[in-house]
Structure formats: structure tokens, C-alpha cells
Amino acid sequence: MNILVTGGAGFVGSHLCEALVERGDRVVALDNFDPFYPRERKLQNVNQLRDHVRFDLVERDLNVPESLVEVLAGGSFDVVVHLAAKAGIRASMRNPSAYIETNLGGTANLLEAMTRTSCRRLVFGSSSSVYGNNPGRPSREDDRVMPVSVYAMTKKSGEELCRVYSATQDFSVLCLRFFTVYGPRQRPEMAIHKFTRLLLNNEPIPLFGDGSMRRDYTYVDDITRGITSGIDFVTQHSGFDVVNLGSGMPPVTLNELVARLGWLSKLEPNVEYCPAPGGDVDSTCADINKAGGLLGYHPRVDLSEGLGRFLEWYRALAAGGAASYGHRAKFDTATKAS
């Protein structure tokens, strides 16, 4: 298949591009190298893919509609996977209009550009944050959503835009709500990455509240398998649907997460408790029964194994030797030059 992955140079996007190229798809990754974290890191994410004959990277901005039309018109895409977004809950509270512009306006630009082509199949990267303060746990897809951050609101609004295009323009859309994704290349501001950096530098680790906040940490390879199944799903089904992708395990507190990182790295964490900023919810936990039934989604990597892999990647990165670590694929040797 020909697949466009927006946000393809990011954390989740780069893992997805590798998995798709590995299984034989032709992939175009679209990314604007948003400065939320360094461009260099994103170039490293796709470093080993860049010469592959079935991979192209195009630097384009979701907020420039004509460039989306140009990329879509030139690609004969079967499916679009929309992962490009301004990520980060706390940053969205500091700069709401930029999040609304990219996550909502950019999604509208993409959907509108798709109407100019024959591609009507979309997988949308949504978020567990849409459940917000709904106290029901584990969260089910038909639970009422109650976003408590601008970021979460943009993700829920993005889902609703997709629903509109499905109803009015005959799009097949699957919205996948990811639950805290981690693994090699995780964004530097996310908890596991940040805590590891501080722990290995013997610096204090700030934990919100009393450290009892719980998260459903989901390993990136499991998310990638879920997205890949989602791509196949939208090629075989019409209409609109929403599915959770979580770990399938009980959520883990921040205290427990830090203790596990300390145990794995054989270092004593130096924790400092601090007030929780607005926008974060106390707990996330996915009900993944629907994902199992519709997509055959069954997570394989538990937290200990996933944290071990993350630590191995991080140590190599810190030692300067992991420019493209996390490249799981044993690619065939077909490069653009050959």
C-alpha cells in the first residue's frame, strides 16, 4: 500500500514508518520539524529510513493547505495516518491558540486536502486525555469524554471533525486513542524520558502531588502494531469508529515508575514532590476489549521489559552512539541509490 504518515519524523511516527516499510508498504512521512524538541533528534529518528527506496520524507506544514494538496495529489495514497500534532498537555495550557491552529485547523486542512484526491481512508492519532475527568476506569470508548486541557480538547475536536467527514464525504476513519506511549525515541519532555535523564545525572526528580498519579504506559511497538492493524481495518471497513490502544495492564503510579527506573538502573532516585499543574488527570487506564475484537490488538511488551529497552536506548544515546537506535527492522537492501 501507499501510505502517508503525517508527523512521520516524530516519536510514534518514525516507529510506524519503519514497521510499514518493513512489511512492504511505500511510505511518505510528512513533518514540519516543529521546534517543540530539536530538529536534529527527529532527523535521527528517520536516519536509517531515509535512503530506503520505499521511503520519502517531505518537510511540509499542516498549516499550509496548498502544500498538503500538493503532497496528496502526487502520492496516490491508499491510507493517511495522521499523527502530526503539537503534543504536550502542559505546553497546550501556555499556548492554546497554537495547539488549536495545528491540531484542529491542521486536521481540517488535511481532511479538506484529502477531498481533492481519491483517498478517503484515515487513521487519526487521538489520545487517552479525551476521557479527562470522567471517573470511570478503565475507560471505554463509549464513556463520556470530559477533557481538562486544551490539548485534550483539540484531540476530541479532531475526532469530531473526522466524524463529520466520514458522514458527509464518505471517509473511512478510525480514531485510535493512545495511552501514554513510551520506548526508544520518546519525546524528551515525557515522564519516562525526563526521569531517566535526571536519574542518570543524579539530579532531583520532580514528582507531581504525592506521586500517586497513575498512567497506563504502553510500549511503542504495541502502539505501532495497533496502528498497522488500524490501517488494514480502514481499507476493509467504511464509516467511523474510535478504539483505545493501551497496555492492558493495571496503571502504574509515578512513585512506582521512578522506583522501577531506579531498580533497573541500580541508582537511588532523589525525588522531590511538587504541586501538580493544571491539565493532568489523576489516572488513565484503557479498556482494550474493543481493540482486541476489532483489530486483534494484544499488547506484548510489559513495563519491565519496555523500561529495560528504553534504558538501553537512552544509555547508548547519552554515550553518543545511538543516532538511529530503535531501528528494529531488518530492511531489505533496496536503497534509492541501488
Ligand SMILES: NC(=O)c1ccc[n+]([C@@H]2O[C@H](COP(=O)([O-])OP(=O)(O)OC[C@H]3O[C@@H](n4cnc5c(N)ncnc54)[C@H](O)[C@@H]3O)[C@@H](O)[C@H]2O)c1
Ligand atoms: N506519545 C504519547 O504518549 C501520545 C499519547 C496520546 C496521543 N499521542 C498523539 O500521537 C501523535 C504522535 O505523538 P508523538 O509522541 O510521536 O509526538 P512527536 O512530537 O514526537 O510527533 C509529532 C510530530 O508532528 C510534527 N508536527 C507538529 N506540528 C506539525 C505541523 N504543523 N505540520 C507538520 N508536522 C507537524 C512534529 O514535528 C513531530 O515530529 C500525536 O498526534 C500525539 O498527540 C501521543
